[in-house]
Amino acid sequence: MNKIIISCALVLTFLFIYAGDKQKKEVPPGTVQINDTLFADETEISNFSWLEYVYYNERKFGKNSQEYISSLPDTMVWREKNSNNEPYVQYYFRHVAYRNYPVVGISYEQAVKYCIWRSERVNYLINIRDGKQVNHPDSVFRGKPIYQYRLPTKQEWEALAIVGNDKKLETAALKKSKYLSNNPVPEGEKWNDNKDVTVPVNSYIPNKLGLYNLKGNVAEMVQVKGIAKGGGWRDLREKCFLLNDFAYEKPTAMLGFRCVCIKK
Numbered sequence: 001m002n003k004i005i006i007s008c009a010l011v012l013t014f015l016f017i018y019a020g021d022k023q024k025k026e027v028p029p030g031t032v033q034i035n036d037t038l039f040a041d042e043t044e045i046s047n048f049s050w051l052e053y054v055y056y057n058e059r060k061f062g063k064n065s066q067e068y069i070s071s072l073p074d075t076m077v078w079r080e081k082n083s084n085n086e087p088y089v090q091y092y093f094r095h096v097a098y099r100n101y102p103v104v105g106i107s108y109e110q111a112v113k114y115c116i117w118r119s120e121r122v123n124y125l126i127n128i129r130d131g132k133q134v135n136h137p138d139s140v141f142r143g144k145p146i147y148q149y150r151l152p153t154k155q156e157w158e159a160l161a162i163v164g165n166d167k168k169l170e171t172a173a174l175k176k177s178k179y180l181s182n183n184p185v186p187e188g189e190k191w192n193d194n195k196d197v198t199v200p201v202n203s204y205i206p207n208k209l210g211l212y213n214l215k216g217n218v219a220e221m222v223q224v225k226g227i228a229k230g231g232g233w234r235d236l237r238e239k240c241f242l243l244n245d246f247a248y249e250k251p252t253a254m255l256g257f258r259c260v261c262i263k264k
Contacts, residue, residue, distance in 0.1 A: 028147045028261045029122060032210040040152070040160055041258035043102075043201035043212045044220065045114070047093055050103040053114055056121075060138065071113070073105035077253040085197065085253070100200040102218045102256040108225045111151060111257045118149045118259065149259040154222045154245075156260060157229045161214045161242040165207060180204050181216035183237040197253070198233055211258075215240045218256035219248070228255055 030049075031039035054071050061067040078088035092098050093105070106114075124141035127133045133142055152160070182199045198217055206212045214220075216235065219228035226247055231240035232254030248255050 028149075028263075031259075031261050034160065034209065037263045038156075039147075039261040039263070040156075040209070040211060041260070042206070042210060044218055044256045044258045045103050046100050046201045047103050048099040050106070050114070051094075051099075053117055056117070071110065073103060073110075074107075074251045075105055077105040077251055080253075088197070088253075100202070101198050102201050102213075104198070104218060104253050104256055105251045106256065107251050108221055111221055115149045115151060115259055119145060119147060122147050122149070144264075146264060148262045148264060150262070151221055151223045151257060152260040154224055154227060154229065157214075157220065157222050158243060160209060160211060161207070161230065163209060165242065181237060181240065182213065182233045183216040183231070183235060183240060184233075195233070215242070218254055219246045221248075221255065221257040 025033065027033050028039050030041050030043075032042050033039050050073065054068070057065070057068040057071045073093055075089050075093055078085040078092060092101070093103070120141050123143075123145045124133075124139065126146060127141060127143060128135045133139065181204060182195055199213075201217070202212050203217070204213065207214060214230050216231055216237070217233055218230075219232045219235070220230050221228050226249065228246040228248055229244075230242070231244070231246055232252075234254055235246070
């Protein structure tokens, strides 16, 4: 009961902030604006976005470097008994057909390092744009950062998901036999849905804040290690209640993440 009361208070706070008059301002890459200082990724981090990170480490540090090796996802998460997922071990991360699918096989520590790298790169590019430093392949950001990407807190994730939830939209979609999230189809039900395992990160209808796939597809890591939110492509829709926690111990094929961004 206390958990629901606290979450409701967070929702009211976010609603008040979101309902305020927001001027058109610069929005950090990949995000939507929530309030004057908080932005959230529109989608889960994709294979394409993670490949940018991997290629950067390969070019800067070399293919035999610890930086490069430690940034690679664990593609063996797809290798399971009695499954037909073996082709994903080789193709899911690197094949062009899956560029826009959520990256999986990522550990909590890898996600945190990605957030640090992304912050540095975005602030660096802003410096280049504003003429504060010269672009060079080996240059790093210099100066006071404007934006900081990180994993959302559990409370932030819940507030974003609940505030953006639209029951009227969901009801209308269900009447038209359109699924709103990537979850297993209940027995006896038919949907206009051609999903395999995961789906592209911008699939289905975004919530009222413009955020995609907070329910289903991949469970999303938060700042508390070992806790994910939203559920994944194997979790039944009714299990993906927005306040539910999903425990994890290691990278899996159902675990990914999205970032929030703080303006300093």
